[in-house]
Amino acid sequence: MDTPMRSNNALNSALQCIKPEIRALAGYTAPPQETVVAKLNQNENPYDIPQDWKTVILQKMQQIKWPLYPEYNPGSLKNRLAQWFNVNEDQILLGHGSNQLLYLICTSVIVPGDSVIITPPTFSLFDLAVRIFQGRILNIDKQNNFSLDMDAMIPAAKTAKLILLCSPDNPTGIVIPLDQLTSILQNTRGLVIWDEAYTEFGGKSALPLLEDYPNLIISRTFSKAFGLAGLRLGYLIGHPDIIRELQKANIPYNVNLFTLLTANYLLDHREWMDQHVKKIVSDRQKLFDQMQKIPQIKPFISEANFILFKTSDKKKIFDGLKARGILVRDVGNKPPLDCCLRVTVGTPRENKAFLNAVEEIVKTVEKPF
Numbered sequence: 564m565d566t567p568m569r570s571n572n573a574l575n576s577a578l579q580c581i582k583p584e585i586r587a588l589a590g591y592t593a594p595p596q597e598t599v600v601a602k603l604n605q606n607e608n609p610y611d612i613p614q615d616w617k618t619v620i621l622q623k624m625q626q627i628k629w630p631l632y633p634e635y636n637p638g639s640l641k642n643r644l645a646q647w648f649n650v651n652e653d654q655i656l657l658g659h660g661s662n663q664l665l666y667l668i669c670t671s672v673i674v675p676g677d678s679v680i681i682t683p684p685t686f687s688l689f690d691l692a693v694r695i696f697q698g699r700i701l702n703i704d705k706q707n708n709f710s711l712d713m714d715a716m717i718p719a720a721k722t723a724k725l726i727l728l729c730s731p732d733n734p735t736g737i738v739i740p741l742d743q744l745t746s747i748l749q750n751t752r753g754l755v756i757w758d759e760a761y762t763e764f765g766g767k768s769a770l771p772l773l774e775d776y777p778n779l780i781i782s783r784t785f786s787k788a789f790g791l792a793g794l795r796l797g798y799l800i801g802h803p804d805i806i807r808e809l810q811k812a813n814i815p816y817n818v819n820l821f822t823l824l825t826a827n828y829l830l831d832h833r834e835w836m837d838q839h840v841k842k843i844v845s846d847r848q849k850l851f852d853q854m855q856k857i858p859q860i861k862p863f864i865s866e867a868n869f870i871l872f873k874t875s876d877k878k879k880i881f882d883g884l885k886a887r888g889i890l891v892r893d894v895g896n897k898p899p900l901d902c903c904l905r906v907t908v909g910t911p912r913e914n915k916a917f918l919n920a921v922e923e924i925v926k927t928v929e930k931p932f
């Protein structure tokens with residue numbers, strides 16, 4: 564039997580085996596999944612797929628053999644996606660959510676010390692993923708209006724191995740114009756990852772650029788517009804030779820049977836997704852207009868399924884909302900986001916609950932914005 568002392572030593576030795584770079588990280592944090600009045604903190608789609616579709620999918624699921632691995636290279640799903648985007652199947656790589664594919668890119672590309680450009684404020688996982696793989700982060704801060712600083716970007720792009728961009732961006736909701744992406748692609752010998760997680764809600768897809776730029780990789784997901792965050796499905800679209808190399812480092816069977824079935828089913832009913840996207844986009848405008856009328860907050864125009872807003876008293880508003888069962892996202896303590904919160908566009912009922920609660924809370928906030 565080990566004494567407590569010996570097991571402490573053993574634990575310390577075991578911990579020493581974990582890379583110091585990993586131990587130094589704070590890690591990704593996410594709020595617990597709670598049942599609340601309005602869960603508007605993770606940019607999830609408020610519309611679940613219809614019950615009768617779920618029944619059909621579950622019946623199909625009952626008929627297939629669970630002990631068997633799913634397809635290694637799921638041709639049916641890739642074929643549907645390829646047809647949708649008018650690309651070839653070999654330009655598509657599927658993943659267990661687009662986050663897994665971000666890690667795949669980092670593991671395939673970054674040798675410790677390689678330069679990777681990130682443009683804060685942007686998707687927080689970019690920074691974490693690059694640190695895990697020990698890339699050297701070159702932060703090219705966005706300008707005051709959250710647009711890219713192209714004067715700083717172009718010289719930096721010339722030496723970077725990897726450039727991580729997101730449009731519409733999270734948490735700002737701003738779109739990066741495609742002509743800026745084109746200039747970056749023309750001025751780098753590195754790979755450019757263009758995250759289109761929210762592209763169905765606004766902005767333009769970079770798909771037309773794929774033909775001219777083999778160094779462009781587009782990342783997309785079923786988590787937002789399709790409302791399948793719980794099933795974990797993302798995909799990359801890129802040059803076939805680049806996709807083939809990345810596939811070599813991918814985890815085999817990373818898309819499970821149930822996810823494959825459901826995604827195939829939804830791709831045959833894409834009009835359902837289109838309708839809900841339209842609804843969310845029109846509700847986003849209504850929510851924005853109402854938020855603008857509240858003097859203690861200032862919403863930023865967004866092309867995604869969420870709205871970033873400045874507050875004159877962030878803690879009071881965040882806590883007041885939470886106490887009323889309305890969850891929004893605190894997007895951090897560093898400028899330029901230190902006074903900001905982010906709210907997901909929910910159902911009209913959820914948006915109303917959010918607005919009513921903010922109006923009630925700000926009655927006790929003296930400073931108008």
Ligand SMILES: Cc1ncc(COP(=O)(O)O)c(C=O)c1O
Pocket residue numbers: 605606659660661662663686729732733758760783784785786792795796797
């Ligand atoms: C910019 C961006 N990319 C990717 C993701 C995650 O996508 P997935 O659920 O496919 O891993 C998110 C999730 O919030 C996101 O904001």
